[in-house]
Amino acid sequence: MESAQGRIWTRKKPEPEAGPLLLVEGLGKAWGARIGCADVGFDLYPGEVLGIVGESGSGKSTLLGCLAGHLPADAGRILYRGRDLRMMAEPERRHLARTEWAFVHQNPRDGLRMGVTAGANVGERLMAVGARHYGAIRATATDWLGRVEIDPARIDDRPRAFSGGMQQRLQIARNLVTGPRLVLMDEPTGGLDVSVQARLLDLLRELVREMGLAVIIVTHDLAVARLLADRLMVMKDGRVIEAGLTDQVLDDPQAAYTQLLVSSVLQV
Amino acid sequence: MIEIENLCKSFTLHNQGAAVLPVLAGAHLRVDPGECVALTGASGSGKSTLMRMIWGNYRAETGRLQVAGLDLTTATPRQIIALRRARLGYVSQFLRVVPRVPTLRVVAEPLLALGQPEPQALARAAALLARLNIPERLWSLSPTTFSGGEQQRVNIARGFAHPFPVLLLDEPTASLDAVNRAVVLDLIGEAKARGAAILGIFHDEAARAQVADRLVDVTGFTPARAA
């Protein structure tokens, strides 16, 4: 199997930094009178995977949206490499979003350009970080299509011609191709069959290990959480009700809600 | 390397009338480098519970639980992850791996996680798989479809890939034939010889007698079960 290192446009594994990549404190967002998320705090270092689980409406997507800057938070701080994102000027935030972060939407249509080809969807992100050589861009795009198990012969097809699962894989390739430092994923494996899902988990774990990629993944699938996440946060009614080492939260849950969540699935 | 004093554990089942299930009380145990201690006791007496607490899988509430210098009653998740990466190995009864990852990589993974160069890690994995008689034609396949005994040997190879100073073994010989059982007992003997502190659960009494220096009966830590 190929290593993630030595790719044309992938970043070198960064030198370890003193502080966390992401430090979140007291983060809150209301939807009118309703709580979106409230008082959320955690930190994340390079090479770590944080899982977020919780029932529908518990605030997972709201939290992720605030972290990504898609939604304005009402309270708290989000420090990315020591700098408060809520204080950052919009152009600078956008530049970071293009170069250092990636966001994988639950619905691939929200994360893809449906009007351009698969190759262009991937290549566009490379050009955003400065790639100019057409041949190299195409070679890297082809390589990444292969990694997410899309037949490279389909590089000139538009995503509309792809199945939902293929679109999701294309979205993931588009997001990971530039070697981001931080990737936020909202139910990325929902529509994928088990075999493709396994391939993606393996790919993500390799990037985490080799490149120090940091991941925040929202998932309802506790088996995915167990295999991928080092730590887990359980959300209910917008708040984090339990957090810790993934296997400890799953095997020795303390909160009543977490016990219910864990016992209502067959075996993870 | 493992030091336990007055450790207690109970489970509160919030969705079953908040029933409190006391499992361990006043547990104490010590495992030094180079020795193998076996946990004994009837089914349900708490052997696996104690081992899972040492692994950091079950929360340690009261008492003292020190593993390779880390106090697990106060350790952060990040500290436990670091402990498991470099100092604490665990051969569980179940193989939990990402499907489709080839067996050779599954076994090499603990070494790759420690930053070992890939060729070296893969060579070590191959040597262990060969020693545990996993046919080479299976190395490129995922172990998820292997037989019980094959999966167990993959788990053992993974647990012994890195020379962990502390090693937890839950029924390491349970579904093995005589030849492979002997290989595993040799591996345990070699780990002891290099100074590993080993804690095991063996229903296989002959295996236990061969590798264990001491027995600790967990029944002594079972709290009186009040209704």
Ligand SMILES: Nc1ncnc2c1ncn2[C@@H]1O[C@H](COP(=O)(O)OP(=O)(O)OP(=O)(O)O)[C@@H](O)[C@H]1O
């Ligand atoms: N655009 C919006 N306008 C008003 N309320 C919203 C909006 N988006 C979310 N909410 C509310 O915020 C709360 C949290 O919703 P959110 O989408 O974050 O939940 P979730 O945990 O992602 O759920 P799911 O698992 O169903 O995706 C819910 O009560 C929801 O109704």
Ligand SMILES: Nc1ncnc2c1ncn2[C@@H]1O[C@H](COP(=O)(O)OP(=O)(O)OP(=O)(O)O)[C@@H](O)[C@H]1O
């Ligand atoms: N996560 C848990 N939640 C609730 N109760 C638990 C949990 N884990 C263990 N127990 C209970 O703790 C007690 C001890 O179980 P444990 O698995 O430690 O026994 P054991 O000595 O390993 O038994 P065996 O020899 O059958 O494997 C049992 O009553 C079990 O039901």
Ligand SMILES: [Mg+2]
């Ligand atoms: Mg959502």
Ligand SMILES: [Mg+2]
């Ligand atoms: Mg047991």
